Each structure stands twice: as structure tokens, then as C-alpha cells.
Amino acid sequence: MSNVYLEQASRGRNQPWRYVLTAVLIGLAVVLFNVPYSAFLFLVASRSGDADFRFDPVAGVVEGVPFPAFAVGMLSFAVVIAALALGVRAVHKRPFSSLLGQEGGFRVRPFLKAAAGAFGVLSVAAGVNVLMDRESFTLNFDASRFFVALGLVLVLTPIQAAAEELLYRGWLMQGVYRLLPRPWVAVAVSSLLFWAAHLPNPEASGTPGWSAAYYLTVGILLAWVTLRTGRLEAAMGLHAGMNLCAFLVTAPATVMFRPASLFIDVQPNSMRDVAFIALLAVGTVLMVRRGDDRPFTERLSAQ
Template sequence: MKFKAITGKQGSGTEVKDVTYVEAARWGKYRWWRYLLGLMIILFAWMIAANVASALVAFALDGQEGVAALGRLDYAAFSPVGGFVVVMAGFPVFLAGILIAVSLIHQRHPRTLVTAREKISWRRVGHGFVAGFVPWVLLGGLGQYLLYPDTFSFNSDLKTFALFVPIALILTAIQTTTEELFFRGYIVQGTSLIWSNRVFLALASAVIFTLPHATNPESQEGGWIGMFLNYFVGTGLLYVVVSLIDGTTELAIGAHFANNIAYFLLFNWSGSFFAAPALFSISEYHARFYDIISLVLIPVFLAIAYKVFKRDEDSEPVSQSDRVGRR
């Protein structure tokens, strides 16, 4: 299934029909060395510049002791909101690296990491949010409460929670969108120049997404089974598959934001890497429960995304400036 995004002539004179965001990898300037250079810029922004940004925020919050705490990955040394901000501070820099790579190195619009159409369908992003948020809250959150009620505690500090809500909404939107633009956008587009086979693209993206999440406390608690089911299958593979089916990363952007914001604002495990002053705190992480939930959520998510909601069939033409360019 593909979007009928444009029908027209590409720079080479060949007719372009049913274009997806994957084909946008060949718009603008796309020689292999450009993707290599773009990847280096993005990794520098993510691995180095982003850590500098977090260190600056840590210093602003708690001086040298804050920087030392960051070096120990001791986010509990900060206030609940402060620790969250320190962790998330690097994502705007990560995002900037992606935008620089696409805009300057490939000389095409960053929107092409999301869709081949003239405009992003925020309606479809909303579909992804609902399809991700509702089953996660009902099955993951309430399910654990019904099975393990003793692990739940209510956050009585509503003043801190009220302060945290707008901060969490903004920073989580940046975090999840950045990850989607990179893992489901840039990585998929770049690997498509090697081989456009959808199975290859899905597996490559899912593996690359799983690796940096392997050190998360949830992965350590769940072992390799939990890491495989939660990050590789339940998130990495699911999001790239729906992106390849839809021809855009819109569903994945909405679903990823829904998953994380529910975790940060509603049900947060106290031992999480992203510990947050959520409405409810979970004292014990039941890895096998979440392994099962990850598998159950997949068909539920797909049913809501493709049965309850319908894809947008109308499209708008993409400007020639986005498509025409030298390699």
C-alpha cells in the first residue's frame, strides 16, 4: 500500500507515480558520500554536541555538582523535573544535526523525511497518537494496576506535576519526532540506496533503533527477550513497517509520542532511565508482563490505525525544487 503522492516528471524526465518518502532519498543531492557525511554530522550532534548541551543544563541547575552527577548518570541528584530536562536537553541538538544534514548536504526539504507530499498530514499523525495511546494506557497501565496494584503509588505533589506537564509535552514531542526522523526517516532512506527491499529496510532500521536502547534499565531488567520484544519488535519493527506501508512516517511519529508521553505523564517506573514525576509511579518493573503486552499491542495498534481510521487518499503535488537536483 502506498500513498499516491505525486504524478509528474522528475528531473531526469522519468514519470513519477505513487511516490513514498523512501523514494525521496533520491531527491536533491544523494550520492553515497553525502549520506555518509550527513550521518557523520548527525552522529556528532547526537553523541557529542548533545552531551555538551546536557552538561550546560546540568551546570545551570546545580553547578559543578550537577556536571559531576551527569557524569555518573545520577539524574536523581537533580529535582524530578530538572533531571528530566537534563536528559532531554540533547534532543534539540540531535534534531538540529538532522535538519542540517538534510537541508545543506542533501539540499532537500526536511519534510521529505516524513512524507513525499507537499504537506504533512497532521490528521494521520493524530491517528497514530490515538492508536498508540489508547491501547497502551488500557493494557499497559491499567493492566499492570489490576495485576500488581501494590506496585502503584499516586503522586501527591500535584504542583510539581502541573509544572512538569507542559515541559514533558514539548520535550517529549522533540525527542520522539527526532528519533523518528532519524531511525525511520534518514536511516531508511539511506539504506534504500543500498537495497530497496522492504524486509531489508525494516530489519536494518529496527536493529539500529534497538542498539542505543540496549543500555536502558528496562532492557537490563527484561534481558535479551525483553529487549527483542519491546524495542526490536514492539517499537522498532512495528514503526518502520507501518511507515513503509503508509509511505510516510506520520503514523510512527504520532504513536511514538503517545507511547512516551503516557510513560512520562501517567505511569512511570521509578527505576527508569527517564524517571519522571508522573501521575502514578510504578515501583517494580514486571518484564514478562510487558513482553506479553508488547505483542498484544501490535495487532491492536494495526487494527485501530487501519480499520478504525482511514488513510488520506488525496494528495498535493510536491514542488519541483524538492525533486530535481544533481547527485
């Protein structure tokens, strides 16, 4: 069965070499950003006199990065968006807005609605978990640090979420569909690559099985929302809401930066995270179905 969202790649050119070239452009852009960013971290670490902040690129040690310095690194996602836009327009010869959906143009309302919903559901779940398992969490609230982090993440987290959704649920999923025109194949491949990209995260190393289940569940959920709505904004919003909760409410102690969240999870539990995402998935499915009760095939034909 064809899919209107995935068919957007047909508006441009899709020879395999074009995907390789675009991937090279993105990789090169990230490397060019990370070289001066690494120098910036080294300079800050050497001059701060902070014993908890360690950065040794040769040994591969990155620990205790102050949140503002970590936030600077999140600008790399803006670089990814710019490189992807160049690849889609100049290499694939199609509108960058085709990654959002058939009609193009970013729609703010579904993004904000999904972000608020995800943040609300996960924050309540995290709050209940803190009350039930107080030994696994430590209070971390510091007004000066928290409100600085709040301002940074409200600006940078949507950019991060947009970059990952445009890349995985947009460009990659549409591209895989051009090669193998089966929606489930596109969903599976994009979700596997999404999981693989998060393997280097420190929080994913403790329980690799549950971490894989977490990232694959997230990838499949965001892909399903994209195909169900026929657009990318709701997936972006869900992704942003998840990350906002991680940055502001409960952050795992295993992250490389110094969390500014309300609580720190000193005993991260990936099985619990999978349960939270399953709860969010159920809520998302119910919300999307309630928003439009027409059969999926009918919604596609209407587009």
C-alpha cells in the same frame, strides 16, 4: 517491489560518504549540546542540596534528576532535528520534507489520532495492570510536580518522537533502501539500530532479552505503519503516545530521573511491556487496515 516512501531518497544524492557526513553532523551536534547540559546538571546537583540527586560525569553516575532538569535535556532532540535537516538539505541535496513523505508538509490529524490512540490503549492497559498487581506499583501523584511535568512533556515529547522517527524510520530507512532495495532489509536495519541506541537506558539493562524484544517490536511496528501509510506522521504519533504514557501514567523506578507520573513501577517487567506493545500493535494494524482497505500495491500506485 519498490516503495513510494522509501524511494524519496532518490530525490537527492546518496553516495555513502554523504550518509557518513550527515551522521557526523548529528553526532557533533549532540556532543556540543551535552557539554553545556552536563555542566548545567553538575551545577544544579551541587547547589540543590538534594541528597537523592547525584550527578558525577567522571564516575558515570546519574540518579534522581528532577524532572524539569531532565526535561531540559530533551531539547537535544530539537538539536538532532536541526542537524538532520542541515544534512538532508546541504549534504543530500533534497527537501527535508521528503522524510515525511512524497507530498511533504506535516499533517497534524494523523499524528494526533495516532498519539491519542497509543496513549489511550497503553494507559488503559497500565491501569488494569495496576489494579491486578498492586504490589508492583506505588502511587506517586503530586499535583504540583505532575502538572509541571504535564506541561513539559506535552511540548517536548512530540519533539522527541519526531526526532527519532525522522532519524530511524525516515533518513536511515530510506538510506538503507537505496543501498539494498528490499523493504524488509530497510525495516530490519533501522529497527536494530533503534534497539541499539536504547541499550544504554537504565530500564533496558535488567532483562536484556525482553528489552530487545520490546524495542525491536516497537521499531518494526513503527516502520510498518510508515510503509503502510506512506508517511511518517502516524509513526510519530504512536511514538509520542507511548512516551507520554511512560512519563505521565506509569514510569519504571529504574529511570535516571525522578518520575512525576501517577504511579511508579517498582518492579519493572519487560515481558509485560512486550505484551502491551503487542496489544498496541494489534490495535494499530486493525485501525490502519480499517482506514484504507485497498491492497498495499494499489495504495502505492495511487500515490
